[in-house]
Amino acid sequence: MLAMLKRLSLFQILQREFSTYDMAHFQRDLLAGLTVAAVGLPLALAFGVASGADAAAGLVTAILAGLIIGGLGGAGYQISGPTGAMSAVLIVLASRYGLDGVWVATVMAGIFLIALGVFRLGRYVSFIPSPVITGFTSGIALIIAIGQIDNVLGVTTPKAENALEKLWHYVTNPVVPDWHTLALAGIVMGTMILLPRVTTRIPGSLVGIMIASPLAFFAGWDVAVIGDIPRTILLSNRLTLESIPWEHLSELLPAAVSIAALGAIESLLCGTVGATMSGGEFDSNQELIGQGIGNLVIPFFGGVPATAAIARTSVAIKSGAATRLTSIIHSLALLLSALALAPLISHVPLAALGDVLLVTAWRMNEWESIHFFVRTRLRGALTGMIVTMIATAALDLTQAILIGVVISAVLYIRQSAISTSVASGPVKPEKIRAQGFDLPAACPAIHVYYLTGPVFFGSVTTVLESFETAGDYHTLIISMRGVPVVDAMGIQALQQIVEEHHHRGGKVYFSGLQPAVRSMFDRTGLTQLVGEEYIFWDAAQAIIASHQSHELDGCAKCDSRSEICDVLRAARRRHVESDEAAAPAVATDSFPSTNMTSVSSVQG
Template sequence: MHPPHQQRAAARRTKPIGSLRPSRRDYRDLPRSWGADLLAGITVAVVALPLALAFGVTSGLGAEAGIVTAIVAGIVAGVFGGSHVQVSGPTGAMTVVLVPVVASVGPDGVLIVALAAGLLLVLAGALRLGRWAGILPWPVVEGFTLGIALLIFLQQVPMAVGVDKPEGENTALVAARALVDWAGDGWQPLALVALVSVTMIALPRLHRALPASLIAVGAATALSELAGLDVATIGAIPASLPAPSLPAVDVADLPGLAPAVLAVAALAAIESLLSAKVADGMSDGEPHDPDRELVGQGLANVAVSFVGGMPATGAIARTAVNVRSGARTRAATIVHGVVLAATVLALAPAIGHVPLAALAGVLMVTAVRMVEFATVGRIVRSTRGDALLLLATAAATVAFDLVIAVGVGVALAAVLALRAVADSTSFARQTIDQTAEEIVVDPLLERALLQEHIVAYRLDGALFFGAAQRFLLELTEVADVEVAILRLGRLRVLDSTGAQALGDLVEHLQRRDVTVLLACARPEHERLLRHVGALDALVHENHLLPTFDAALAHAHRHLARNRERRSAAVAS
């Protein structure tokens, strides 16, 4: 009988495709929770509005794209996704991927990326790949988050100092050029950034329920208008949602967009499932379905590609606000989208007066809050390997792109894991005193002779390519030995390299006139040893023995024969 968690995992893998669709069951708690869901949806919309504006502007697509994405993706992912309380929309991590796409291909390239990535996510969900998104090591995720937070902060530098964004795709270099262009000329944008930052930090200390980012943007906009500050603003935005249309696809651009598509799909999967997992821990409701969540996020990205939006994903901060505000069903995320749409229709002229520097301040504070400094400190202090993972992933995120960063983090984690497994492999040399309690020693054999000329090694752990060389170095140091017994019963992992190394060791010892006996090999390991030819190195097929007792008895007989031959040779 399998444990309950294994039964549930197996049940998820065998669910029909229909289980990925919405159902009436999604809203079974609505009659009891509609009031809390309504309040939570309104609260999340208030929090999401300035973030949607800021992410749209930062991506290079404009504030309208951010708002449209928050509305459409929020509703579509809320209806079709695998979490009852997940809130989706534009995020800072996505802007990191999109800025180079906008710079190289233009806004239409982003729509193609959103469409293709969305289709990939739907396919991944249909193939039941959701459970695999949680295999990223903790230091890699935190390093990834640290790098993204740094990039988001640096992306705001041109708007924060009030200069046009310099040319270039590397965010750090662009930020440095922006500071050179600014050179202390004009402090009004920085004053607005400071006002927004102080407001966002101070208000939650007064009352956690206050929408600090919205109040901060409102205060900065009012100050800018009343004082007549010469700062750039969002500008006019449409007072209606765009009509759906097909993305303009240029076949020549598709190969160049492939890395961005993979990055967006991977990021949407990782961020959404991580956010949904966090929501599960905060809520006492039903846990999320990872496969359905991938389908929901995929459909949301497909939908935004038809309305001029930007790729979306589950947003941890907005999801946390939703849960803390009492959300119980998907109705809260739907209300959030509807309230955002109504706000845009009613306040479009006022939104156009929002200073870009105010949005830069919002995202700078958001970027700092993304980093859990206590968590980073714990990882850095844990082990050197984990610290290296975190720092390498963060550095690769800033220096290259998200796909390379994840690849670097996972590859380095794999290398460190293999090294740890290899280091855990032990080759324990056993003396006769150590094994006396486990076996019956032949009383006719002299113990001194046995102790002097037989050595037994017990191989524990894993013998694979990471440990094979150390295995050879350690076990070829035996001296003044006639029989070497290698106990393989506790060997859990054996690959072809390890099997070949074992065969090399047998040949090496036998060239030194040491008889090698293999004992207790598992059936699967014995098959591998035969397939790679390692057993062919044994002097005789009887030197592969099922138990250590049998091997030791064989060693006794071998030593006795050798002693008889030596005695006969001396007598003659």
């Protein structure tokens, strides 16, 4: 175990984190830990119920996650526990496979998370586009809100396969709400909305529950409550080796992938946001390992999946958290609450917890991103977000993310294809002279094509259509300085252009190849087909070289071009005579004595 911790770099992380630790840091951790516990207690209870388990399961999850994941994670400021996003996935899973299925899928997800961290794959989570993340966050918020309608209204409706089906049931089968539960929900909602305007030091959710619970108890209202809270973290209803449904593991694999994907995404996003807020370090791979170990252990105590929580992490940072002791202190405070306040917690109305989740669902939407997409009229981003949101509410998380990523990829390909353009035109001598090269006249048989944007399967049609008139010219100069990347199909298109022009007896020059593009030229044999001597870094150098070639070989395209060659030869003679007059002992070569030495030296 010691060797494993060293290999996972946890020792190095802890050493940096506690290198200057003193009593002042401990006081900051103590205050921050108690503050986070006050915020996390009602959320842990609520998310436990929302996950399809019970409040005790949520409390155990928060305690163990704070101890295990907080101690082994990749940042000192991360606070993990049950979250709304995870509960939205679990409620469907619990309805299909029961809590045993939830626990087994959580263990499998823990193994997946450890593997992601060990193989250092944490950075690939960032490949998910922002509209997709915003969409499934809103979809999860929708699932949470719809899932709490029963508790807030004080009714019981049939279980549904997904959130949209549940919502449709309310439309087709109207229910009569209980005014007692509505009153309790209104108290909690009002407190959560109004109290932060007065002070942010006291959690509005905790105050709302402290008002609603005594009211319901002393008024004798017959409303559903949490019920007994065991004074232990080892629940009687938990995963055991005997209860694992070994024959159904393959059925639980997609659910495990969903839990692992959500845990990785939410934890790494939380870590990135926390690093920005605190200025601290964040090791994404170590965080995944910590999350994996925590989720591997928690089901055997009766808890539900845990992940890093942005709300609780931000509270910890704003409260002055110095190290991961904040997470551990928060867990110990929750444990003391479970031991000392269990009788009081058991009387908390479900309507109060339901309203905590309703407000949380509203706040978890990434409203800033949504407003940005709407304000800037980014139709592609809005499409990806809306489709992902609907897919999240109607399907499971993994399918929703795949659908969102596919849509985003298609839209990106479309935008990339549109951005690729080809401009062409004759050589302009004045522009060449402005770059320090002596070109008295331009040969009409030479034509320049300027490619801009990626040359890939989505844009090859545009590129090929732009070269339909290439047969009108003897020499083509293709400038690719504006091409960042070219794929296999793009290489085939360029190869077709070169081969067809060589077949017509013409020449093709390339210039401005970026390193990635030049690498593709070399690997696919296009460099050999074109000829190393026909590849230049600058278009002007390629133009000069092509004119030198015409001057030596003549113009084969039409008679009118011979006059241009005469002009070029006359210019060369003037340069040669000038050189001979200045240094008669030096032999002259066949090329003008301007900047042509640099032309050959930068080929390739």
